[in-house]
Amino acid sequence: MKKIIFILFFFVTILSFGQIFEGKVIYNNTFKTKDPYYTDQQLSIKLGSKFEYSIKNGNYKNISNGTIFQWELYRNEENKIYTKYNNTEKAIWIDASLGSEEILKTEINKNSTSILGYECDELILTCKSGIHKYYYNSSVLKSDTSLFSNQNYSYWYQLMKITNCLALKTIIETNQYTLESIVTEIIPTKLDLKTFEIPAGIQTVKRP
Numbered sequence: 402m403k404k405i406i407f408i409l410f411f412f413v414t415i416l417s418f419g420q421i422f423e424g425k426v427i428y429n430n431t432f433k434t435k436d437p438y439y440t441d442q443q444l445s446i447k448l449g450s451k452f453e454y455s456i457k458n459g460n461y462k463n464i465s466n467g468t469i470f471q472w473e474l475y476r477n478e479e480n481k482i483y484t485k486y487n488n489t490e491k492a493i494w495i496d497a498s499l500g501s502e503e504i505l506k507t508e509i510n511k512n513s514t515s516i517l518g519y520e521c522d523e524l525i526l527t528c529k530s531g532i533h534k535y536y537y538n539s540s541v542l543k544s545d546t547s548l549f550s551n552q553n554y555s556y557w558y559q560l561m562k563i564t565n566c567l568a569l570k571t572i573i574e575t576n577q578y579t580l581e582s583i584v585t586e587i588i589p590t591k592l593d594l595k596t597f598e599i600p601a602g603i604q605t606v607k608r609p
Contacts (some may be wrong), residue, residue: 413417416589421545426450427586428452433579444578476597480551483605491604498556500553502528507563515568517584524564526556531575535568 422543432444439447451465453466459477474483475497482530485492506527513534521536546561553559570583599605 416436421543422587422589423457423592424455424590425585425586425588426454426456426583427588428454429585431581434577435575435579436577439578445561455592455596457594457597459545462593462597470574474517474597474599475552477548483553484600485603487538491606493600494605495608496555497552497557500556502530502555504528504556504559509563514570517571521569524560524568526560528556533574534572536570537564537565537566537568541565541566591596 430445430449431493432441432448434441434444445467447467447469449465449470452478453464455462455464456562459475461475463473465471465473469486469488470485471485472483474492475481476483480497481494482497483492483494485575486488504524504526508525508527510523512520516536516538519538519541521538524535524537526533544561544566546558549558549561551558552561561573573580574583
C-alpha cells in the first residue's frame with residue numbers, strides 16, 4: 402500500500418497559456434491491478450477515481466474521493482508534504498528535500514499524442530519502482546520551476562527541469578498496478594492562501 406500511496410502526489414498539473422496557472426484542476430483516474438488481493442474497482446475506491454487539485458504559488462492541495470486517501474498538501478514555504486488518511490486523525494508529513502526514487506533512464510518522444518487538442522511530448526522515466534510516463538506540452542503547461550528547487554521527493558524537481566511544465570496525462574506502471582490519470586477539467590480562479598493551511602483541529606506527525 403505504501404508504493405500505491407507513493408504515486409499520488411505525482412499528479413499535480415499547472416496549466417496555462419503562457420503564464421503560471423492558479424486555480425483548480427480535476428483528474429479522472431483508472432486503475433489496473435496486478436495484485437491478486439485487490440481488484441481494479443477496490444483500488445479505485447480506496448485511492449480515488451477523482452482528484453481535485455488547488456494550485457497557487459508553488460503550493461498545492463489534492464483532495465481525493467477515495468475511502469483511504471483523503472488529501473495531500475504541499476506547503477512551499479515549509480517544503481513539507483502532508484498526507485491525511487481516513488483511518489487516522491493526524492496528518493503525516495515528510496521533508497520534501499529528501500529524495501525517494503532513482504531515475505535509471507530518461508526518454509523523450511516528440512509529438513507522441515494529442516490531449517485536449519494539444520500536441521504532447523511523451524517523457525518516459527525508468528525508475529526502480531517501475532515505468533512512469535508523462536504527456537506534456539511545454540508551450541502550454543507553464544510553471545515556475547524555481548519554486549520547486551528543493552522539492553526532491555520522488556524526483557519532482559528533476560521532472561520539472563526536464564519539462565518546464567507538468568503533465569496533462571500520467572501513466573504509472575509498477576509491479577502492483579497501472580494507474581492512468583488524465584485531466585478532465587481546468588478551472589482558472591484566484592485562490593486564498595488559507596486553502597493551503599493545515600485544517601483546524603488536525604494534528605501533524607512526522608512519518609517514521
